[in-house]
Amino acid sequence: MDGNTSLIHLENINFSYSSGQLVLDDVNLTMEEGARIALKGGNGAGKTTLFHIILGLIRPLSGSVTVMGRTCVGEEDFKQVRRQVGLVFQDPDDQLFCPTVIEDVAFGPLNMGLKSSEAIERADSTLSSLGISHLRDRVPYRLSGGEKRLVSVATVLSMKPDVLLLDEPTVGLDQWVTERLIRVIRDYPCRGLLLISHDSRIADALTTRSLVLKGHKIEEECLAVNSQSRVSVSGS
Amino acid sequence: MTCEAFSSGSSYLHRADPRVKILCAIFYSVVVACLSGMPLQYAAFIFSAILLSTARIPFRMILRRLAVVNVFVLALWLVIPFSTPGHVLFHAGPLDVSSEGICAAFSITLKCNAIIMANLALLSTSSMFSLAHSLAHLKVHSKLVQLFFFTWRYLHVLEDEHRRMVQAIRIRGFSPRTDMLTYRTYAYLVGLLFVRGYERGERVYKAMLCRGFDGTFWLLHHFHLHGRDIILAVVMGLVTVALAGMEWMGIPH
Amino acid sequence: MHISEGVLTPEILVIGAAGAAVGLAIGLNGLKSEDIPKVALLTAAFFVASLIHVPVGPSSAHLILNGLLGVILGWQAFPAIFIGLTLQAVLFQFGGLTTLGVNTMNMALPAVLAGFVVRPFLKSGRPTPLALIVSGLMAACCIMLSALMVSLALAFSGQGLEAIGKLIFMVHIPIAAIEAVITASVVGFLLKVKPEVIVGEQMNRKQDTKGRTGVAAAVLLFLSLFAVPAHAHKVNVFAWYDGSKVELEGYFSSGVKAMSSPVTVTDEAGKEVFRGKTDDKGRLSFVPPGKGKYHVVLNAGMGHMAETDVEVDTEPVGKAGGVAAPATEKTLPQTQARDKSVEPAGSVRGAAPVASGAASASELQACVTPHEMEQILDQRLSPIRRELMVLAEERDKIGMSDVISGFGYIMGLMGIALYISVKRKENS
Numbered sequence: 001m002d003g004n005t006s007l008i009h010l011e012n013i014n015f016s017y018s019s020g021q022l023v024l025d026d027v028n029l030t031m032e033e034g035a036r037i038a039l040k041g042g043n044g045a046g047k048t049t050l051f052h053i054i055l056g057l058i059r060p061l062s063g064s065v066t067v068m069g070r071t072c073v074g075e076e077d078f079k080q081v082r083r084q085v086g087l088v089f090q091d092p093d094d095q096l097f098c099p100t101v102i103e104d105v106a107f108g109p110l111n112m113g114l115k116s117s118e119a120i121e122r123a124d125s126t127l128s129s130l131g132i133s134h135l136r137d138r139v140p141y142r143l144s145g146g147e148k149r150l151v152s153v154a155t156v157l158s159m160k161p162d163v164l165l166l167d168e169p170t171v172g173l174d175q176w177v178t179e180r181l182i183r184v185i186r187d188y189p190c191r192g193l194l195l196i197s198h199d200s201r202i203a204d205a206l207t208t209r210s211l212v213l214k215g216h217k218i219e220e221e222c223l224a225v226n227s228q229s230r231v232s233v234s235g236s
Numbered sequence: 237m238t239c240e241a242f243s244s245g246s247s248y249l250h251r252a253d254p255r256v257k258i259l260c261a262i263f264y265s266v267v268v269a270c271l272s273g274m275p276l277q278y279a280a281f282i283f284s285a286i287l288l289s290t291a292r293i294p295f296r297m298i299l300r301r302l303a304v305v306n307v308f309v310l311a312l313w314l315v316i317p318f319s320t321p322g323h324v325l326f327h328a329g330p331l332d333v334s335s336e337g338i339c340a341a342f343s344i345t346l347k348c349n350a351i352i353m354a355n356l357a358l359l360s361t362s363s364m365f366s367l368a369h370s371l372a373h374l375k376v377h378s379k380l381v382q383l384f385f386f387t388w389r390y391l392h393v394l395e396d397e398h399r400r401m402v403q404a405i406r407i408r409g410f411s412p413r414t415d416m417l418t419y420r421t422y423a424y425l426v427g428l429l430f431v432r433g434y435e436r437g438e439r440v441y442k443a444m445l446c447r448g449f450d451g452t453f454w455l456l457h458h459f460h461l462h463g464r465d466i467i468l469a470v471v472m473g474l475v476t477v478a479l480a481g482m483e484w485m486g487i488p489h
Numbered sequence: 490m491h492i493s494e495g496v497l498t499p500e501i502l503v504i505g506a507a508g509a510a511v512g513l514a515i516g517l518n519g520l521k522s523e524d525i526p527k528v529a530l531l532t533a534a535f536f537v538a539s540l541i542h543v544p545v546g547p548s549s550a551h552l553i554l555n556g557l558l559g560v561i562l563g564w565q566a567f568p569a570i571f572i573g574l575t576l577q578a579v580l581f582q583f584g585g586l587t588t589l590g591v592n593t594m595n596m597a598l599p600a601v602l603a604g605f606v607v608r609p610f611l612k613s614g615r616p617t618p619l620a621l622i623v624s625g626l627m628a629a630c631c632i633m634l635s636a637l638m639v640s641l642a643l644a645f646s647g648q649g650l651e652a653i654g655k656l657i658f659m660v661h662i663p664i665a666a667i668e669a670v671i672t673a674s675v676v677g678f679l680l681k682v683k684p685e686v687i688v689g690e691q692m693n694r695k696q697d698t699k700g701r702t703g704v705a706a707a708v709l710l711f712l713s714l715f716a717v718p719a720h721a722h723k724v725n726v727f728a729w730y731d732g733s734k735v736e737l738e739g740y741f742s743s744g745v746k747a748m749s750s751p752v753t754v755t756d757e758a759g760k761e762v763f764r765g766k767t768d769d770k771g772r773l774s775f776v777p778p779g780k781g782k783y784h785v786v787l788n789a790g791m792g793h794m795a796e797t798d799v800e801v802d803t804e805p806v807g808k809a810g811g812v813a814a815p816a817t818e819k820t821l822p823q824t825q826a827r828d829k830s831v832e833p834a835g836s837v838r839g840a841a842p843v844a845s846g847a848a849s850a851s852e853l854q855a856c857v858t859p860h861e862m863e864q865i866l867d868q869r870l871s872p873i874r875r876e877l878m879v880l881a882e883e884r885d886k887i888g889m890s891d892v893i894s895g896f897g898y899i900m901g902l903m904g905i906a907l908y909i910s911v912k913r914k915e916n917s
């Protein structure tokens with residue numbers, strides 16, 4: 001296994017929910033160091049499911065998950081994975097549960113074992129790097145959709161993950177917040193990025209390669225048009 | 237929802253430590269609920285009113301809250317004076333109005349309003365989250381605090397979802413009637429609400445796992461007792477103990 | 490269906506709080522850490538659902554759904570309902586802080602029972618007609634049980650409240666019918682759409698092994714709730730006329746005397762003829778103004794009243810001399826002392842000396858008219874009357890209710906112990 005070079009390696013993953021309907025059929029995925037991949041596919045194709053499998057939130061019926069060279073079997077393995085791989089959920093409300101923004105952003109660092117002063121410091125610097133320090137003491141559930149999204153990204157970035165998984169981060173965002181999000185993610189020094197999005201603005205700006213989840217399997221997407229626009233954006 | 241309507245403000249009570257306020261509210265309420273003599277009930281009523289006035293909540297909002305609560309008390313007034321046996325004051329048609337009944341209804345009115353006013357002053361002046369925080373600091377069972385906390389957090393989300401669902405059935409021409417279709421529609425609405433709640437609960441837990449959660453909640457906020465908190469505790473404590481003591485000794489009768 | 494502040498007696502509040510503590514301890518003990526968000530979200534869903542108003546003819550009622558909650562959550566219905574009620578108390582001032590325990594008990598205990606009954610029928614995870622019918626029926630039972638508990642809590646808190654209790658019970662009959670329909674449909678919906686909500690929970694908790702003890706605990710908790718107040722809070726008054734004055738005694742079913750309780754006596758016309766207070770022994774005597782039927786009302790506080798009629802069929806002997814009831818009432822310490830000194834001779838004679846002074850003059854007369862004979866007999870019989878009264882007290886005191894209420898207290902203590910042990914375990 002090429003565990004040394006690949007960040008994430010999925011092999012022959014099969015999965016179906018308890019309703020019995022097949023979601024993933026023998027899926028293979030390899031993410032190399034520095035890869036920036038867009039994952040596409042129709043609604044209900046199983047993209048979110050795949051992300052949850054990578055982080056061990058649900059377990060595949062068969063197949064293996066290898067992250068940073070570690071083949072993950074039990075909860076302990078995945079606990080380690082969750083420190084290195086940050087997942088931004090589709091719905092920010094799923095992620096933000098604390099009474100204040102600062103507590104929410106410090107939640108991850110605290111769980112990583114930082115002292116509360118360090119955690120708050122880390123949270124504050126994350127907030128300021130995203131330009132949302134002014135939201136610090138606000139109540140997350142009363143934020144606007146765009147603000148919630150930025151804070152939910154901050155909660156993940158504050159843990160300083162090596163790999164970022166973003167699940168449809170721009171749904172419901174306006175042009176302005178979308179551009180801001182693109183800037184934030186592009187400036188974050190991560191070793192790998194896996195993005196689910198139907199929004200070509202963000203996919204083109206952040207990724208270099210596209211995969212499609214179709215018929216319960218993953219295929220490579222190759223469209224000439226895309227590569228052209230990609231070049232133009234990444235040059236900016 | 238007209239939630240937490242009174243929680244923002246800058247009065248003495250708004251600034252007081254919620255831990256102190258919770259403890260005071262509990263002890264005071266329990267003691268007032270046990271008062272049996274009318275003079276003490278009066279005293280409690282007056283004290284609660286004074287306490288509430290220090291919270292500087294707009295008078296009209298308070299009246300509105302109290303009015304709602306007193307609908308129940310009014311229902312008692314419509315029954316108790318007639319249904320309590322005792323010395324008959326006068327006859328109202330076929331029913332006898334007893335003086336004991338009137339006293340009983342009056343004493344319930346006093347106690348109910350005294351407790352509610354105190355709790356408005358002490359509890360409603362804090363946000364639900366700071367109450368939850370205080371409960372954690374007061375060493376209430378942590379699972380209970382977490383449940384309380386998450387319930388409050390996601391109440392609004394589910395309420396939004398519910399509102400959207402209701403709007404969705406409205407625009408498809410639904411209007412509530414007393415028939416099976418209506419009840420079934422409401423049942424589906426409720427069922428969907430439970431499904432959404434269940435699924436969101438799962439996702440929230442997953443999101444917490446992703447951020448390294450392993451069962452401990454770290455308390456970031458720590459409360460500090462100030463002079464004003466100690467004054468509040470002492471005043472409330474003295475009043476509560478005085479009421480309890482006089483009740484215990486049976487004075488005044 | 491919540492009871493407001495200031496209505497219930499302290500006894501009921503304490504019983505409710507103890508019961509709720511037991512339920513909470515069991516519920517929290519069985520709650521796994523990873524299920525907290527899920528249970529909280531279901532609690533929130535329940536809270537939102539209970540704000541829904543459904544039309545009932547010209548009026549409308551809000552859903553209660555505690556049966557459904559019991560089916561979905563089992564013992565976790567206790568914390569869920571407790572939290573729902575706490576929120577309502579703090580946000581809207583519905584219910585209240587002191588009644589939190591009682592209200593939680595009233596709603597959650599029937600819910601847990603309903604859960605135990607319905608769950609075995611849902612195991613298959615399919616919406617069979619039987620499963621739906623059982624869910625509906627139990628939802629209705631659940632509402633009626635809750636209404637019954639509310640009514641009883643009110644009834645035990647004062648005689649005047651009994652009528653309200655009955656009213657509340659009646660009002661909930663149509664609501665129970667609606668809840669039955671809605672709960673059955675919701676269960677059907679959930680089994681079709683997302684059976685995990687019902688079945689998944691069940692599998693997680695390994696109900697089978699704990700089920701039976703759970704049912705036993707719930708039933709016991711339920712029974713103790715009824716028994717304790719029934720036992721503790723019925724006040725009785727006995728009154729009899731001994732030829733010179735009327736004697737009366739008030740006591741609670743528990744045997745505790747109704748001490749220094751105000752007593753009012755009215756004649757047939759409703760005019761008040763006497764007003765006084767019982768002494769330390771719950772006793773009081775007074776000289777009636779003349780022949781006739783008198784109505785005695787004893788008020789033991791908190792709306793507990795007992796009443797009785799006493800027939801005065803002869804002109805009271807002591808009336809002319811004016812020896813009097815005021816004396817008995819005013820010289821309270823004396824009465825007390827005398828009673829104490831008599832005690833060794835046997836409590837049966839306790840009341841006799843009170844009468845003897847007044848009657849002794851007539852006793853000395855050699856010639857005994859039938860009327861006087863009757864008086865003497867009355868006097869002689871008064872100890873026996875007392876004996877009968879003691880017997881009646883005993884009869885009231887011992888019974889099934891004592892046994893069960895004993896259980897109630899033990900359960901309460903166990904609950905507190907369990908709670909503490911759970912907390913300890915958690916801390917370590």
Ligand SMILES: Nc1ncnc2c1ncn2[C@@H]1O[C@H](COP(=O)(O)OP(=O)(O)O)[C@@H](O)[C@H]1O
Binds near residue numbers: 019043045048049
């Ligand atoms: N918790 C669940 N239980 C049962 N089925 C689910 C669950 N979550 C998703 N599914 C189903 O699995 C399929 C894939 O879902 P998902 O991964 O969310 O799709 P995507 O993110 O690509 O839109 C869908 O058909 C969906 O209905």
Ligand SMILES: [Mg+2]
Binds near residue numbers: 048049167
């Ligand atoms: Mg998705």
